[in-house]
Amino acid sequence: MAFLTRKKIALAVGLLVVVGGAAAFYSKSKTPVAEAPRFRTAAVDTGNIVQTVTATGTINPVALINIGSQVSGTVSELKADFNDHVSKGQVLLKLDPTIFNAQIRQADAQLASARASLRLAQATHQRNQSLLAQNFISPLALDQSRREVDVAQANIQLAQAQLARAQADLDNSVIRSPIDGVVIKRSVDLGQTVAASFTTPQLFQIARDLTKMQIDTSVSEADVGSLKEGQEARFVVDAYPDKEFNARMRQFRLAANVVQNVVTYNVVLDVDNQDELLKPGMTAQVRLLVGNRQNVLRVPTAALRFRLSDEEIEKQKKQAAASASASASATAAAAAEPAQEDDGSFRSKTELARTFRIYTLDAHNQPKPQDIKIGLSNFRFTEVVGGQLKKGDQVITRAIVGDKAGGP
Secondary structure (H helix, E strand, O other): OHHHHHHHHHHHHHHHHHHHHHHHHHHHHHOOOOOOOOEEEEEOEEEEEEEEEEEEEEEEEOOEEEEEOOOOEEEEEEOOOOOOEEOOOOEEEEEOOHHHHHHHHHHHHHHHHHHHHHHHHHHHHHHHHHHHHOOOOOHHHHHHHHHHHHHHHHHHHHHHHHHHHHHHHHHHOEEEOOOOEEEEEEOOOOOOEEOOOOOOOEEEEEEOOOOEEEEEEEEEOOOHHHOOOOOEEEEEEOOOOOOOEEEEEEEEEEEEEEEOOEEEEEEEEEEEOOOOOOOOOOEEEEEEEEEEEEEEEEEEOHHHHOOOOHHHHHHHHHHHHHHOOHHHHHHHHHHHOOOOOOOHHHOOHHHHHOEEEEEEEOOOOOEEEEEEEEEEEOOOEEEEEEOOOOOOOEEEEEEEEOOEEEOO
16 A cells, blocks of 8 residues: 555656646747847937048158259268258358369460450451552452451350350359258268269258148048138147147149049148157148038938848838738838839939938837938938938947847
C-alpha cells in the first residue's frame, strides 16, 4: 500500500509539472512582442544656422616683388640676406664692375675719335668752300666734304649712345631695393655668376609689408553663386591649430582654372597680420560666411537624404490594402509612395531646387511623407521655410538594419 501511495503522489507531481509548463508556454506565446524600432529619428527644433563655403588657400604678401638683373656678371658684394628689412634704394648686391668700366673707357675713346673726325671734316669743308669760290674744285667735291661732316656728327651721336649704355650697365650692376620691405628669398651667393642672356635671373624676393597679407584660395564653381565682396571669413593654419584668424573677401577673379574637368575660381581675401604670426606660404583652411539665420525652424540635414526602400514601400501598400476599403487603400498607397512631379515643367527651377521630401512617423510609427521648402543649409541642419512641419515633430534620418543603423 505504501508503495502504491508513493507512486500516486509522484504521478500527481509529474502531472502538475507538465500542466504548469504547458500553461507557462501558452501564456508566453500569448504575450505580445514589442516591435523593434525600424528608423532613427530626430526632433524638429528651432535654433541658429550658419552657412559657410570652405576652401583651401595659401597665405601670401599683398605685394611681392621679384628683383632680377639686366646685366651679367659675378657677385662681388652681397649686402642683404634672408629676413632683412630693407628700404627703397638700399644696395642689395654688386656685380664685379671690371668689364663695365672697360666698356665705359672704350666708349669714351670712340667718342673722342668721332669728335676728332668731325673737326677734320669741318676744316676740310671750309677749305673746299674757298677753293670752289676760286674755281679750283668742282661743286661735287664740296658736296662730298659736306657729307663727311654729317657722317662725323652721326658718329659722335653713336659714340655718345654707346657711352650712355655702358654707363647704364655699370649702374645696373648695383642692385637696389625698389620698395621698403622684407627680404623673403635670396637666390644668389657671393662669387656666383649671374647670367642674363635670355631671361632675367631672379636674385631676391621682397615683400612690401608683412602686416598686411592675403589668402589666394580656389573655390568650386558650385559655391561661387553665394560669394560677394566684403564677406567675412575665418581660417586656421597648421602652425596655430588652437587659434582662428579673421579675413575678409576682397576680390573674386573671373579667370577659371580647369584641372581634369574640375572648374575652380580664385578668391582673394585680406588678412590683418599686425602681430606677424602668419608667414608667407602657409596653408589656410578657410570658411567664408555666406548666410546666417537666428532662431529658425530647422531639421537635421540627414533627413533630406533619407529615402524609403522598395521593400518598405511595398510593405506599406500591402498593409493599406488589407486594413482599408478600396478607395482608402488607394489613398493610403498614394501617401506611402513618393509622388511624381508631373507638373515640374510648369514650376520655376528655384522652387523645384528648394523643395524636398522628408518622412515623419505617424501615430502607428509608420513613415509618412511630407514636402518642405528649405532655406539655408549646412552639414548639420537645414532651415525649413515652408510646409506642415512644426517644432517637436519626429523626422526620420536613417533606417535601422538589424542591430546597426543603416544609411539611407
